[in-house]
Amino acid sequence: MKLSTIQASLDQLGMEPTRSLGQNFLHDQNLADWIVAQLKLQPDEAWVELGPGLGALTEYALARSQNGIVIEKDGRLAGFLRDRFPALEIVHGDASEFDVRDLFARGPVKVLGNLPYYVSSQILFGFTGEPSPVSALIFTLQKELAERLSAGPWTKEYGALTLLIGRRWKVKYLRTLPGSVFMPAPKIESGVVLLTPRPAGELPACDGVLFTRLVKMGFAQRRKQLRKNLADANLDWLALCAHLGVKETTRAEELSLEQWIALTNFATASGGAAGQHPAGGTAAQQLEHAAQDVHGEIFDVVDAEDRVTGQLSRHEVHRQKLLHRAVHIFVFNEHGDLFLQRRSRWKDTHPLRWDSSAAGHVNAGDIYADTAPREIEEELGVNATVEEIGALPPSQATGWEHVRLYRAQHDGPFRLNPAELDGGGFFTLEQIDRWTTARPQDFATGFLECWRLFRAEV
C-alpha cells in the first residue's frame, strides 16, 4: 500500500495507529510483494496472515492464492478488510489465542505476518508448537528477536529460544528492514525470517519434553557453567562431557543444537529409559531398530470368527493378507480431547499419517486386553488403564486385522517413542470430525474405521 493510501484509509476510518497494538503499516509495495513471494504460494494453497492491518501483504497473498484467512485484533481494521476483500475469510480475533489445530482441516498451511512486536513470541510459539499444520512461516519481527531465532552457538543471541524453535524448524534470516518502511516508523529495525519444518531425519530424534526442560534449565543463568545449571538433572557430568566432546566447564551457549539433542538422549539413557525407547542415535540406527523389531514379530493367524488357525511371521501375514489381530487405543485428556499420533516415517504402512493414540498388533499367544496397555507404554511412554469400547471386523481398511478399540485417560506429557511416532497432540472431537471429513487422506485407514465406530457409539 502506498503511504498516501494508508493515510487516506486511516482518515476514512477516523483512526490514528494504535501504539499498544503495534500498528506500524508497511508502505513499501515492492517489499510487501517480495515478502509474500518468499512463501512461494501456489494457487489454492492455504495461507493465514496474522495482523493484516490495512492489507499491505494481504493483497499480494490473495493475488497468488484465494485460499486464505486473516486474523486481525482491531475491529476497525477487520471491518475495513471486509470491505476491501469481500471474498476473504476475516477473523476478528487475537492471533496469540488462535487454536492452530483448527487449521489441520485445511491441509498444510503457510503463515505470514508483519507481527505486532508486543506479542510476537507468543504468536511464534503458538504457530510452531506441536502439533502444527504449518509448512512455512514468514514473519517480520523486532530485529533482536529475529537474530535470536537464527543465532549460532558462542554468540550472545543464541539461547533457549534459538534451540526450542530450532530443533523442529530451520530458521533463515532473510533481511533487515529499516523503520522507515513503516508508517509510523518504529525507532528500531525489523528482521524478516523464514521458518520451514526440518526435513525428516535431518537430526536425531529425542524426547521433546525433556529437551525443552533441559534447555530451559541450562540457560536459566547464562553466566554460570552448564554443570551448575543442570545440577538437578543428576547427570554423570564427566561421562556426559566426554560423550559430547566438550570441556567440563562448558556453558550452555557453547553447545550446538546437535549437542543439546545428544545431551537429552544421554539424560534419557541415564534415567534408565534407554531400554524402553530406542531414542537417540542416528536416523539410520533408528530405522534399523524398527526393522529388527518388525522382522522378529510372529502373529497368530485367525479366521473370520477370530479363532486362531496358525502362526506366521509378520511379513508373511501381511504378504498373504491373512487375518490377524490388533488393538487401537484412544487416549483422552481431562477435557475429553483425544490424542492423535503421527506415525513414524519408518512405518511400512501409512508412514507420517495420523492414527489412534497408540495401536499395535497382538503377538502370537497374547490377548487383546494385555496388548493395549503395553502399546500405550511402548509408544507413549506412560502407564494407563484401558477399557474396551468396541470391535471391528477385518477389512482392507483395517489391514485385515480384527481390531479391538480401547479407551484410556492420561493428560501427558508423553515420552513419545521416535521409532514408532513422529509426533502427536490432543485434538477436540469436533476438530477431528472436521479434519477427517475434509482430509481423510491425512489418516491411516484403520484409524478412520475406529473413529467411525467411536462416533457411532457416543
Ligand code: SAM
Ligand atoms: N500487516 C500490516 C502491514 O504490514 O502493514 C500491519 C502490521 S502491524 C505491525 C501489526 C498488526 O497486527 C496491526 O494491524 C494490529 O492491529 C494487529 N494486531 C495487534 N495485535 C494483534 C493480535 N494479538 N492478534 C492479531 N492482530 C493483532
